[in-house]
Amino acid sequence: xxxxxxxxxxxxxxxxxxxxxxxxxxxxxxxxxxxxxxxxxxxxxxxxxxxxxxxxxxxxxxxxxxxxxxxxxxxxxxxxxxxxxxxxxxxxxxxxxxxxxxxxxxxxxxxxxxxxxxxxxxxxxxxxxxxxxxxxxxxx
Numbered sequence: 811x812x813x814x815x816x817x818x819x820x821x822x823x824x825x826x827x828x829x830x831x832x833x834x835x836x837x838x839x840x841x842x843x844x845x846x847x848x849x850x851x852x853x854x855x856x857x858x859x860x861x862x863x864x865x866x867x868x869x870x871x872x873x874x875x876x877x878x879x880x881x882x883x884x885x886x887x888x889x890x891x892x893x894x895x896x897x898x899x900x901x902x903x904x905x906x907x908x909x910x911x912x913x914x915x916x917x918x919x920x921x922x923x924x925x926x927x928x929x930x931x932x933x934x935x936x937x938x939x940x941x942x943x944x945x946x947x948x949x950x
Contacts (some may be wrong), residue, residue, distance in 0.1 A: 814902045814903075815891065815892075815902065817903075818891055818902055818903050819888060819891055819892055821903070821905075822884055822887055822888045822891065822905065823888065825884050825905070826881055826884045826885060826888065829877050829880055829881040829884065830881060832877050833874055833877045833878065833881070836870050836873060836874045836877070837870075837874065837929060839870065840866070840867060840870040840930070840933070841933075843863070843866055844863045844866070844867060844933060844937070847859050847860070847862055847863040847866075848860070848863060857941055857944055857945065860937055860940055860941050860944070861937075861941060863937050864934055864937040864938055864941070867930055867933050867934045867937065868930075868934060870930070871921070871926060871930035871931075871934070872921065874926065874930070875917065875920040875921040875923075875926055876917065876920075878920040878923065878925075878926065879915065879916075879917050879920040880907065882910070882914055882915055882920065883907040883910040883915050884905070884907065886898075886910045886915065887900060887905055887906070887907065887910070898910075
């Protein structure tokens with residue numbers, strides 16, 4: 811392996827690490843904001859606050875899915891540059907994310923990935939069920 815290819819792989823790996831770190835931080839922000847809105851709800855019981863928490867969970871779900879999509883694209887580039895796969899020919903220091911579009915690189919595939927569904931889906935579902943229960947006087 812040439813030094814140019816090794817350096818190219820290092821650049822790609824740095825991008826992947828940054829995207830992964832951003833994803834973790836988004837999950838932390840989601841939990842923090844949700845807990846904060848629920849804490850405010852406990853002192854000022856307005857269903858709007860729970861709805862706002864659900865909306866922000868959806869927003870961060872989509873944003874985190876975008877980061878996952880980008881991470882998968884860069885992993886595809888990494889595998890093609892390193893020779894693990896040979897789906898696309900990539901020049902030295904090129905990072906053509908636009909060439910990775912279908913299958914696991916598709917945005918909606920990332921939105922409904924197991925990890926996103928388990929984390930964001932469960933938080934969103936709990937918030938929606940809470941709104942439903944409060945509106946129908948199942949809980950007070």
